[in-house]
Every structure is written in C-alpha cells, then in structure tokens.
Amino acid sequence: MTEPAVRWEDASAGVMVVTMAHGRANALGPPILDGLSAALDEADQRDDVRTIVIASAIPGFFAAGADIKHMSAIDGASFAAYGDRLRGVLDRIAAPPRITIAAVDGLALGGGLELAMAASMRVAGTDAKFGLPEVKLGLIPGAGGTQRLPRLVGRGRAIDIMATARQVRAGEARSIGLVDRVVEAGQALAGAVELGKELRAFSRPALSAVLRTVDAAFDLPLDEGLRYEAAQVQELFEHGEAKEGLTAFLERRSPNFD
Numbered sequence: 001m002t003e004p005a006v007r008w009e010d011a012s013a014g015v016m017v018v019t020m021a022h023g024r025a026n027a028l029g030p031p032i033l034d035g036l037s038a039a040l041d042e043a044d045q046r047d048d049v050r051t052i053v054i055a056s057a058i059p060g061f062f063a064a065g066a067d068i069k070h071m072s073a074i075d076g077a078s079f080a081a082y083g084d085r086l087r088g089v090l091d092r093i094a095a096p097p098r099i100t101i102a103a104v105d106g107l108a109l110g111g112g113l114e115l116a117m118a119a120s121m122r123v124a125g126t127d128a129k130f131g132l133p134e135v136k137l138g139l140i141p142g143a144g145g146t147q148r149l150p151r152l153v154g155r156g157r158a159i160d161i162m163a164t165a166r167q168v169r170a171g172e173a174r175s176i177g178l179v180d181r182v183v184e185a186g187q188a189l190a191g192a193v194e195l196g197k198e199l200r201a202f203s204r205p206a207l208s209a210v211l212r213t214v215d216a217a218f219d220l221p222l223d224e225g226l227r228y229e230a231a232q233v234q235e236l237f238e239h240g241e242a243k244e245g246l247t248a249f250l251e252r253r254s255p256n257f258d
C-alpha cells in the first residue's frame with residue numbers, strides 16, 4: 001500500500017501537524033494538494049485545532065515547487081485550473097482564524113516557498129534554503145509568490161530573489177523577514193510545534209484578530225486600517241475574552257481562555 005502524500009496528527013495543545021511525503025521532492029501535484037485539502041477539511045471540522053504546522057518528511061526538501069513533470073504535460077486550460085487549485089489551497093492556509101506555521105528543513109522552492117509564505121509564520125532549520133526560481137522555467141511564481149514575498153521582504157529584495165532565481169539560506173531569510181525563527185538543522189518541526197504550543201496560552205479570538213488586522217494593513221489605506229483595528233479591538237473587548245484576560249491579570253493568575 002502506498003504511503004499517503006500527506007498525513008496529519010495531533011501534537012497536543014491544539015496543534016495539528018500536517019506532514020507532506022510525496023516522491024523525492026514533495027512536488028506540488030494533485031496528491032499533495034488533495035492531501036493538504038483533506039487535512040484542512042479535518043481541521044475545519046474540529047474546534048480543538050488552534051494551530052496547524054506544515055512540515056515535510058522528505059529529507060532535504062520542504063517542497064520543490066509545482067510539479068514540473070505534470071506542467072510539461074498539460075495544456076493552458078489545465079495549467080489555469082491547476083493554478084486555481086494550488087492558489088485555493090494556499091489561500092486556505094493563509095486565512096484566519098487559525099495560525100499556521102511552516103516548518104522548513106531543506107529546500108522550499110517555487111510553489112514550496114509560496115506554500116511556506118501562505119503560512120502565518122515560518123520556522124526554519126539552518127539547513128533550509130528558499131527560492132523562487134521560476135524565471136529559469138520561463139515562468140514567474142503563480143501561487144502568490146509575487147504578492148507575498150514583497151510583503152515580507154520588501155520590493156527590492158523580492159525582485160532580487162525572483163530575478164536571480166538564487167537560493168536564500170536560513171540566516172539571510174531570517175534577517176530579511178522571510179523567516180521568523182531559525183533553529184538547528186533538522187529541528188524545524190520541533191521548533192514549529194513548540195511555537196504552536198506557546199500560542200495555546202493566548203486567546204484564540206485575539207490571535208485570529210492579529211491575523212485579520214495585520215493582513216488589513218497591507219490592503220487598506222492607513223486611516224481605514226486604523227478604523228478596522230479599532231473595530232476589532234472593540235469587538236474583542238465586548239464579545240471576546242478580554243474580560244477574562246483582564247481579570248486574570250488583576251487576580252495574578254493565568255487566564256482561562258477557551
């Protein structure tokens with residue numbers, strides 16, 4: 001029996017670990033997209049899943065990008081349909097309410113980096129390398145890379161990385177904002193689960209509001225963004241868990257967030 005391209009398991013503290021294991025490079029073809037979709041469906045049906053960690057079991061690879069073997073064999077209509085499918089899965093990973101964390105050891109290239117950038121945060125081992133080498137194929141990133149990379153690292157660095165097709169090592173990725181935490185080689189999954197467990201102590205509505213308001217900062221003019229932030233914090237104060245958080249502080253105890 002062939003191993004599933006994607007499997008998932010609970011890691012306690014509301015963390016679900018989704019692991020990709022397809023072929024030699026986790027090329028993002030239908031098996032991985034079907035698996036990621038199924039894992040997200042499972043998480044959507046469970047109220048106890050607060051954080052999703054996405055990792056790879058393939059040595060040396062997080063994911064090497066969209067499946068070139070498939071791409072070379074399809075027509076424009078299929079390319080468009082698959083692109084919509086791939087972007088749809090990544091948009092689900094990016095969307096609140098859950099925090100998603102990409103655990104990257106090895107290579108995250110093309111769609112593999114786009115997958116990692118769709119996550120809320122990225123934890124990388126020192127062996128991780130990142131790149132958007134699509135220009136080598138006569139393409140550009142087509143699953144959010146041209147939109148999410150500049151938001152993370154700025155216009156100039158994004159053009160540099162995409163135009164040179166170069167690989168960015170973990171240390172540089174951390175220094176330019178592409179990666180949030182760097183851990184020892186091979187320890188990205190452990191580091192990402194640890195980060196997910198840290199978040200368990202905090203209010204889920206507040207964490208979800210962090211995602212929504214930060215994303216709004218890129219989509220709204222400042223004055224509208226400030227109004228959106230004000231509305232979100234008011235909502236949390238009146239209908240969220242702020243009363244419990246504020247009371248717990250005054251009573252010098254840990255808050256009991258749901």
Ligand SMILES: CCCCCCCCCCCCC/C=C/C(=O)SCCNC(=O)CCNC(=O)[C@H](O)C(C)(C)COP(=O)(O)OP(=O)(O)OC[C@H]1O[C@@H](n2cnc3c(N)ncnc32)[C@H](O)[C@@H]1OP(=O)(O)O
Nearest residue numbers: 024025027064065066067068070071082083110111141142
């Ligand atoms: C119905 C499905 C349709 C899918 C079509 C997708 C449409 C998508 C539309 C939207 C997206 C468009 C924008 C494009 C996004 C992309 O991601 S394009 C791909 C970007 N990635 C790359 O260019 C990386 C390509 N790989 C490499 O450069 C090298 O493999 C490596 C990563 C540097 C590793 O080199 P090395 O260590 O020498 O190992 P290899 O022998 O090269 O590779 C090991 C095996 O893995 C296979 N492989 C590697 N990458 C891919 C890939 N992206 N797709 C498919 N297969 C890949 C490689 O062929 C080897 O396989 P075997 O020969 O069978 O061992």
